[in-house]
Amino acid sequence: MRTLIENGTVVTATETVKADVVIEDERVAAIGLNLGVTADNVIDANDRYVMPGGVDVHTHMELPFGGSFCSDDFETGTRAAAFGGTTTIVDFAVQDYGEGLREGLDRWFDKAGKATTDYGLHMIVREVNDQVLKEMDELVGEGVTSFKLFMAYPGVFMLDDASIFRAMRQAADSGATIMMHAENGGPIDVLVRQFLEEGKTEPINHGLTRPAAMEGEAVHRAFKLAELAGVPAYIVHLTSRDALNAVREARDRGVPAYAETCPQYLYLSLDDLGRPGFEGAKYVCSPPLRPADHQEELWKGLVAGDLQVVSTDHAPFNYSGQKDLGKDDFSKIPNGLPSVEDRFTLLYGGVEKGHIGLNRFVELVATSPAKMFGLYPRKGTIAPGSDADIVVFDPSHEREISAQTHHMNVDYSCYEGVSVRGLPEVVMQRGNVLVDQGSWRGTTGAGRFVPRSRMTA
Numbered sequence: 001m002r003t004l005i006e007n008g009t010v011v012t013a014t015e016t017v018k019a020d021v022v023i024e025d026e027r028v029a030a031i032g033l034n035l036g037v038t039a040d041n042v043i044d045a046n047d048r049y050v051m052p053g054g055v056d057v058h059t060h061m062e063l064p065f066g067g068s069f070c071s072d073d074f075e076t077g078t079r080a081a082a083f084g085g086t087t088t089i090v091d092f093a094v095q096d097y098g099e100g101l102r103e104g105l106d107r108w109f110d111k112a113g114k115a116t117t118d119y120g121l122h123m124i125v126r127e128v129n130d131q132v133l134k135e136m137d138e139l140v141g142e143g144v145t146s147f148k149l150f151m152a153y154p155g156v157f158m159l160d161d162a163s164i165f166r167a168m169r170q171a172a173d174s175g176a177t178i179m180m181h182a183e184n185g186g187p188i189d190v191l192v193r194q195f196l197e198e199g200k201t202e203p204i205n206h207g208l209t210r211p212a213a214m215e216g217e218a219v220h221r222a223f224k225l226a227e228l229a230g231v232p233a234y235i236v237h238l239t240s241r242d243a244l245n246a247v248r249e250a251r252d253r254g255v256p257a258y259a260e261t262c263p264q265y266l267y268l269s270l271d272d273l274g275r276p277g278f279e280g281a282k283y284v285c286s287p288p289l290r291p292a293d294h295q296e297e298l299w300k301g302l303v304a305g306d307l308q309v310v311s312t313d314h315a316p317f318n319y320s321g322q323k324d325l326g327k328d329d330f331s332k333i334p335n336g337l338p339s340v341e342d343r344f345t346l347l348y349g350g351v352e353k354g355h356i357g358l359n360r361f362v363e364l365v366a367t368s369p370a371k372m373f374g375l376y377p378r379k380g381t382i383a384p385g386s387d388a389d390i391v392v393f394d395p396s397h398e399r400e401i402s403a404q405t406h407h408m409n410v411d412y413s414c415y416e417g418v419s420v421r422g423l424p425e426v427v428m429q430r431g432n433v434l435v436d437q438g439s440w441r442g443t444t445g446a447g448r449f450v451p452r453s454r455m456t457a
């Protein structure tokens with residue numbers, strides 16, 4: 001089966017060129033003009049950008065959290081991702097207390113069987129012991145080459161520094177990457193208890209009890225430990241100037257220090273957590289949204305390269321029936337926001353507003369995450385031999401984001417009524433059309449597990 005995408009402008013992390021793209025079965029075969037080929041399927045991309053499918057390396061499908069499960073599973077979540085221009089996710093398998101990594105990973109493979117897009121898996125390590133350390137090596141051999149550790153959520157996910165250091169040394173030996181949730185959970189927990197005792201129960205207090213200084217401290221500590229262990233470390237969902245300065249400081253010293261931020265930290269703020277009534281609960285995530293003046297600094301980090309990736313941390317919970325578990329106690333509001341469908345277009349807003357260029361946009365949403373997490377060049381670019389994961393993007397299409405029209409399985413949008421330009425009009429995975437002009441053409445279970453190599457950034 002041959003597909004030809006003609007008359008478009010092909011945009012990669014390094015080039016913007018008028019060119020046609022030929023796809024043979026699942027792979028890109030040629031890029032150029034006047035290729036003189038006939039095809040079974042021809043897509044006209046006149047006035048459109050032809051971009052690599054997005055790679056979102058931070059999602060939580062069906063994650064158990066705070067007495068509830070994220071409302072998107074691999075079927076609904078990957079379908080929504082595809083509508084938004086993302087064709088590969090990397091989700092987090094979770095080790096439960098008292099079990100090995102293998103059981104947690106198998107549980108995630110069961111969940112992921114219904115994925116409609118390709119996916120990889122990271123592993124969240126909640127307990128470190130000799131058996132777990134051995135299993136880390138085995139998982140790396142099977143294409144699970146990154147491990148997330150937590151410095152926050154005492155009693156739920158948090159590891160002490162000794163356990164973190166042991167896991168880091170093991171990862172260093174096998175060439176894996178450590179991903180860190182960097183917030184100092186101890187003092188945060190003290191503040192949470194104090195605020196609740198003082199009767200401060202509203203959602204805004206989630207933000208006020210998790211100061212940016214405690215994120216900055218944890219990022220600094222994470223990189224010091226990683227340096228000692230000799231492992232590359234990647235900070236997930238970085239939110240603040242304090243944390244970014246700690247990344248800059250480590251990188252300036254030559255440490256393999258990396259970080260992502262997420263659309264919510266670029267576009268939303270503490271003011272959203274303070275919305276009237278209980279509405280702020282829609283915006284509860286950790287680390288929390290910050291005062292708006294942190295946003296400009298994050299954009300600077302994306303331009304300068306101190307932040308290498310924009311992912312979503314997609315962790316949706318319904319406002320009605322899930323977020324309201326914390327109606328009388330902000331600490332019981334499940335942490336997380338929906339955004340897997342909106343990342344591509346929201347970040348394209350950064351191009352529209354002049355924060356970043358078009359090639360940097362592609363780098364941040366596709367190429368760099370693919371490189372960081374061992375998916376490149378199969379994913380994250382358009383090049384001969386790469387998987388034909390392609391977005392035909394209409395940059396002039398104007399629309400409003402709304403829960404009425406999004407495809408995520410969640411009853412609200414953090415961006416309700418926000419006007420955006422740009423629409424992933426045709427979205428293709430390995431040469432198969434998943435989305436065509438707003439219609440779903442994908443197949444439940446057609447997504448494949450992609451074993452990942454070690455970091456190539």
Ligand code: URP
Pocket residue numbers: 060181237284285286287313315335336337
């Ligand atoms: O609030 C968040 N970020 N929820 C998902 C779990 C995590 O820490 O990434």
Ligand code: ZN
Pocket residue numbers: 181236237286
């Ligand atoms: Zn986290």
Ligand code: ZN
Pocket residue numbers: 058059060313314315
């Ligand atoms: Zn997360």
